[in-house]
Amino acid sequence: METNNTPPYVPRMRLYQDWLRAERGLAFADYPALWRWSVTELDAFWQSIWDYHALASPTPHRAVLGRYRMPGAEWFPGAQVNYARQVLRHVDAAHGAGLAAVISEDEKGRVRELSWPELKRQSAALALHLQAQGVQPGDRVAAYLPNMPETMVAFLACASIGAVWSVCAPDMGTSAVLDRLRQIEPKVLIAVDGVTWAGVDMDRTPVLAELRAELPSLRHLLLVNNLDAAKTIAGSARYTDVVARNDAEVAAFEPLWLPFDHPLWIVYSSGTTGLPKPIVHSHGGIVLVAMVTGLHMDLGASYAANSLGERFCWYSSTGWVMWNCQVAGLLSGTTCVIFDGSPGGPRQAPDWGTLWRFAARHRVTFLGSGAAFFAGCMKAGVDLARCGDLSRIRALGSTGSPLSAEVQEWGSAQFAAIAATPAQEDIWWLNISGGTDFAGGFIAGTPELPQRAGLMQCRMLGAAVEAWNEAGAPVTGQVGELVCTQPIPSMPLAFWNDPGNARYLASYFEMYPPGHGRRPGGGDLGPEAGSVWRHGDWLRIGDEEGRGEWCVIYGRSDATINRHGLRMGTSEIYSAVEALPEVLDSMVVDLEYLGRESFMPLFVVLRAGAVLDDALRGRINTAIRQRLSPRFVPDAIEQVPEVPRTLSGKKQELPIKKLLLGQPLARVVNQEAMANPGCLAWYVDYAERRSAS
Numbered sequence: 001m002e003t004n005n006t007p008p009y010v011p012r013m014r015l016y017q018d019w020l021r022a023e024r025g026l027a028f029a030d031y032p033a034l035w036r037w038s039v040t041e042l043d044a045f046w047q048s049i050w051d052y053h054a055l056a057s058p059t060p061h062r063a064v065l066g067r068y069r070m071p072g073a074e075w076f077p078g079a080q081v082n083y084a085r086q087v088l089r090h091v092d093a094a095h096g097a098g099l100a101a102v103i104s105e106d107e108k109g110r111v112r113e114l115s116w117p118e119l120k121r122q123s124a125a126l127a128l129h130l131q132a133q134g135v136q137p138g139d140r141v142a143a144y145l146p147n148m149p150e151t152m153v154a155f156l157a158c159a160s161i162g163a164v165w166s167v168c169a170p171d172m173g174t175s176a177v178l179d180r181l182r183q184i185e186p187k188v189l190i191a192v193d194g195v196t197w198a199g200v201d202m203d204r205t206p207v208l209a210e211l212r213a214e215l216p217s218l219r220h221l222l223l224v225n226n227l228d229a230a231k232t233i234a235g236s237a238r239y240t241d242v243v244a245r246n247d248a249e250v251a252a253f254e255p256l257w258l259p260f261d262h263p264l265w266i267v268y269s270s271g272t273t274g275l276p277k278p279i280v281h282s283h284g285g286i287v288l289v290a291m292v293t294g295l296h297m298d299l300g301a302s303y304a305a306n307s308l309g310e311r312f313c314w315y316s317s318t319g320w321v322m323w324n325c326q327v328a329g330l331l332s333g334t335t336c337v338i339f340d341g342s343p344g345g346p347r348q349a350p351d352w353g354t355l356w357r358f359a360a361r362h363r364v365t366f367l368g369s370g371a372a373f374f375a376g377c378m379k380a381g382v383d384l385a386r387c388g389d390l391s392r393i394r395a396l397g398s399t400g401s402p403l404s405a406e407v408q409e410w411g412s413a414q415f416a417a418i419a420a421t422p423a424q425e426d427i428w429w430l431n432i433s434g435g436t437d438f439a440g441g442f443i444a445g446t447p448e449l450p451q452r453a454g455l456m457q458c459r460m461l462g463a464a465v466e467a468w469n470e471a472g473a474p475v476t477g478q479v480g481e482l483v484c485t486q487p488i489p490s491m492p493l494a495f496w497n498d499p500g501n502a503r504y505l506a507s508y509f510e511m512y513p514p515g516h517g518r519r520p521g522g523g524d525l526g527p528e529a530g531s532v533w534r535h536g537d538w539l540r541i542g543d544e545e546g547r548g549e550w551c552v553i554y555g556r557s558d559a560t561i562n563r564h565g566l567r568m569g570t571s572e573i574y575s576a577v578e579a580l581p582e583v584l585d586s587m588v589v590d591l592e593y594l595g596r597e598s599f600m601p602l603f604v605v606l607r608a609g610a611v612l613d614d615a616l617r618g619r620i621n622t623a624i625r626q627r628l629s630p631r632f633v634p635d636a637i638e639q640v641p642e643v644p645r646t647l648s649g650k651k652q653e654l655p656i657k658k659l660l661l662g663q664p665l666a667r668v669v670n671q672e673a674m675a676n677p678g679c680l681a682w683y684v685d686y687a688e689r690r691s692a693s
Contacts, residue, residue, distance in 0.1 A: 009423075012300045013446045019052055031449060031458055032549055039464035039486055042068075046075070046288065046462065046489065053291045057081060058257055065487070070531060071504065073487035080257040081284045083264055083331075084123065084159040088255065090333030091116040099309040100335050102149045103362050107196045107341035114149045119156070119330075124253035125245040126157035129237070133220045135187055137162030137256065138263065142186035144177065144204070144211070146170050146195050147318055147340045150224050150239060152327050154190050159264060159283070160255035163188075166266040166278075169319030170195045170202075173627040174210045176572060180268050183278050184496050185217035190239070194227035199346030201227055208233065260284030266496055267321055269436040269507075269560075269567055276569060277503060278496035281439050285489035289440040290328040292461050296444040297430060298395065299334050299366065313337040314368035314397060315355055319629075320566050321436040322368070322399065337362045343373055352380040353387045360388025368397025368430070371407070372598070378410040384418055391420035395447075399432040401562060401592055402553050405454030412453070431456040433553045435535060436567060437508065438491045442484065442535070443551045455550040459541075462488055467539040472512060477546030479554055482539035483512065483532050491533070508533050536560065555592040558654060563590060563600065563631045570653060576627040577602065577620055582610040587643045588634060589657040601660075602634035605643060612639040638686070642679035649675065660687050 017034065020026040024044075028034040038045040043064040050064075061079035094101070095116040102114040114122075135141060141163045145151040151167065158165040166184055168177045170192055189211060194203045212218055221236035232238065261282040268276040294300070299312055312329040313336070316322035329336045339358050345351030356377075359367050374396075384390060396411060408429055415427040429451060434441030442465045445457030459465045467480030474480075495504045509531035538554035561568050570588055577586045585605035592598045602620070606612060621633045644652040655669040665684055671677035 011447045012295050012298050014448065016052055016295055020048060023051070024048065031446065035459055035461060035549075038461040042462075042486060049288055049291050049462075050076075055081070055086070055287070055291075061260070068487070070487040070533065071491065071501070071509065073489075073491070074261075075282075075288075075489045076260040076284055079260045079284060081260055081287060082159065082162075082255040082258050083283050083287055084156045084255040085257075086287050087156060087330040088120050088123075090330070091120050094309075094333045094335075097309065099333070101330065102152055103311070103335060103337045104147075104149050105339055105358055105362070106148070107199065112149060114153075119153065121246060121250060122153045122243040123156040123160060124250045125243045126153060126239075127160040127255075128245070128249060128253060129222075129242045130157060130163060130188060131161055133188060135161060135163050137258065138164060139188075140164045140166060140184045140186040140266065141188045141190065142181050142184070143167040143318075144170055144189065144191035144208070145224060145318055146192060146226070147316065147323060147326075147338050148192075148224075148226070149338070150192075151318055151323075152330070152336070153243065155265075155327060160253075162256050162258050162262060164263045164266055164280070167318045167323075169317045169629070170204050170207075171197060171317065171629050171631075172319060173625075173629070174207050174214075175575070175627045176629070177207070177211060178214050179275050179572065180278065181211070181215055183275060184266055186215065187217060188220045188222065189215070189218055190222045190224065192224045192226045193231045193233075196227070196341060198342040198344070199348065203227065205231070205233065258283055261493060263493060265324070267324070267436050267439065274503075274569070274571060276572070277507060279437060280493045280496055281490055282493050285491070285493075286324075286328075286439055287331065289438075289462075289488060289490035290325075290331050293325065293328065293441055293444075294332050296432075296441065296446060296460055297366065297397070298447055299329060299332055308335075308363050308392075310334045310366070311337045311362060311364045311392070312366045313339070313359060313362075313364045314366075315339055315343055315370075315373065317566065320400075321439055322370075324439055337364050343369065344376060350380065352377045352382045356382065356384060356387035356390065359393060360390050363389075363392045365392050366395045366397065367393055368399070370400035371398045371403040372401060374398060374403065374411055375407045378407050382414075384414040390415075390418060391424070393427070394421070394423045395428045395430055397430045397432065399434070400566075401598060402555065403429070403431050403454065408453040426451070433537065433551070434460075437535070438488060440488065440490045442482065443539075443553065449549070452550060455552055457551075458549045459551065465539070465541075467541050468512075475546075476542040477540065477544055479538050479540045481511070481557060482535040482537040482553075484535065485532050505531075508535070510534075556590070561588065561590045561600065561632065562592065563598075566629065566631050568628060568632055570651075572628055573602075573624060573632060576623045577604065579627075580616075580619060580623060582606050582616055583620070585643045587640075587651050587653060587656065589653055589660065591657065591660055599636075600632075600634050601636045601638055603638050603640045603643065605641070606639055612637065640679070640682055642676050644669075644677075644679050644683070645675045646673055656683055659683060660690065662687075662691065 047064050057079040061076040066077035067074035100113045101116045101119040105111045141158045155165050191208050223236045224239040263280050264283045266278045312334045314322050314326045343355040345354045415424045419425040428447050430445050432441045433443040441460050442463045443456045444460045449457040464486035466474040468483050469475050469480050511534040512532040536558040538557050540552045573588050583604050587603045590600045617637050624632050658668040
């Protein structure tokens with residue numbers, strides 16, 4: 001795997017193992033042995049990640065795992081870190097090698113390149129501006145920004161001064177944004193004047209006016225001009241003016257040293273009821289887990305086929321945790337290549353070659369996206385041979401939903417046909433499954449493990465993942481609940497404003513009480529060790545006979561909607577739909593299953609006399625599109641007599657999802673626990689009609 005102008009290719013996972021052998025005297029026969037060590041010897045493994053990546057602290061840590069408990073583990077007590085420091089340590093070396101920090105392009109063809117010194121200068125200027133507005137460590141700074149360089153600069157500025165970052169994508173409507181930001185009470189809002197999506201310019205200044213009116217905690221607005229360079233808003237500052245500062249104080253600025261567990265950002269993971277969950281992650285935990293993710297992604301300078309170096313693109317909205325994964329490329333000195341716009345082209349003339357041509361223009365080496373993107377390309381008949389020079393792509397990443405074998409085989413065949421290097425003849429697919437919840441991965445791969453279309457290669461280092469049956473016992477070769485039996489540094493510190501950790505515990509630790517289960521290396525989990533993380537995915541480890549390390553994710557085991565990689569609570573969809581006067585009740589399920597196209601029907605109960613015609617369907621879709629996001633517009637809308645409910649009044653989304661995925665009615669629901677079991681006949685008939693179509 002080498003070209004005429006590159007050194008021999010050595011995967012980063014192999015380099016890490018070579019280091020373990022040389023520095024720790026540890027040798028492992030294969031990846032499974034390495035993984036078992038990583039989840040049974042937590043102190044030794046995570047210390048090795050700290051040392052291998054030469055992480056620094058002005059004060060030593062007293063232990064690796066100061067308190068072993070889940071939740072509530074204490075990592076690296078005494079250490080001080082800062083995410084932005086880890087990024088900016090690469091400025092001199094990366095710039096000296098002629099590498100860019102960020103390369104961006106938008107739908108209008110505007111291309112910009114941000115150098116490493118400029119990334120440092122702009123983030124310092126913005127950090128000083130935020131401090132001048134009274135922002136202190138722990139204060140929240142909210143952003144309403146798309147996937148553009150300014151967003152990365154703003155994030156690093158916040159991290160530099162210990163402010164807690166939280167971003168919402170500008171395609172989210174006002175209600176969805178307020179549901180998130182009201183909970184965290186931001187002091188500053190950094191927002192864009194407008195965005196372009198699928199060929200349409202969308203003015204967002206009316207949304208900004210609503211946000212300012214509804215967020216009494218705001219003290220300052222910083223406006224990023226994207227659509228109109230001359231646009232101003234009374235009482236706000238202009239981003240371009242702020243980051244233009246270049247004086248001695250900017251040059252001397254250094255990010256603060258912060259405790260390992262200082263809050264870094266708040267991300268949102270929606271449940272099936274209530275408001276979105278504001279999840280708080282730490283500086284140290286995120287940096288450490290990002291380093292492990294980098295090993296699995298194989299990001300590094302060893303792929304520098306020429307002076308361009310590694311160019312990493314994981315296409316994402318800022319509202320998806322994969323944006324956090326994209327910006328994490330900077331932690332290893334990698335160039336981040338970002339696209340702001342629709343990967344499928346304009347609505348009037350869909351073009352699924354858009355992102356591929358972007359990757360060709362900017363000489364991307366690693367291209368990742370949601371599984372739905374690759375499926376869309378296959379259905380549209382994209383011919384990669386007509387998309388420009390893709391010769392530098394050596395890896396494809398997929399996540400957000402299961403990638404079917406058919407789609408992966410299509411992509412592999414496309415690259416085999418255009419292969420410019422031996423690596424492209426059998427292009428490496430890094431299929432990842434993880435979560436916003438801990439901003440990391442549970443399942444991933446490495447280049448040296450065998451590939452099989454539709455499967456993921458292995459469990460990630462440090463992730464003690466198992467599939468558990470209904471009795472809470474680990475199984476292989478069978479589908480079970482995905483659980484993690486050991487703490488990971490990036491697991492949430494807490495949910496914001498969650499007294500007694502009530503929502504946090506209910507979200508991940510309610511199914512398996514303290515002391516339930518066994519450690520991967522053997523031995524009972526005593527009550528003092530806490531609980532077991534239940535993630536909410538169906539997982540199979542091994543093939544159908546339980547052989548090998550293959551992993552398969554079969555979709556969500558709860559009723560949260562995971563649509564094209566973005567998660568939204570069903571309650572948020574109901575809020576939008578049931579605000580319409582014609583709609584009395586509603587229920588939505590996402591029929592996501594390996595090898596099948598995701599299908600999301602919305603069931604509605606209408607007022608007497610109302611008719612589900614094209615006009616009402618249009619109003620329902622518009623309500624979802626405007627209040628939430630176009631990504632959550634349903635594939636079908638069906639009128640039903642009733643929504644099935646429990647005796648306590650809860651909508652029975654999960655039983656209906658299982659029914660529509662082919663499970664028999666008697667296995668999915670206890671009709672005696674229902675308030676209206678008679679309504680199930682309609683759904684049984686609907687399931688039969690769908691299976692016959």
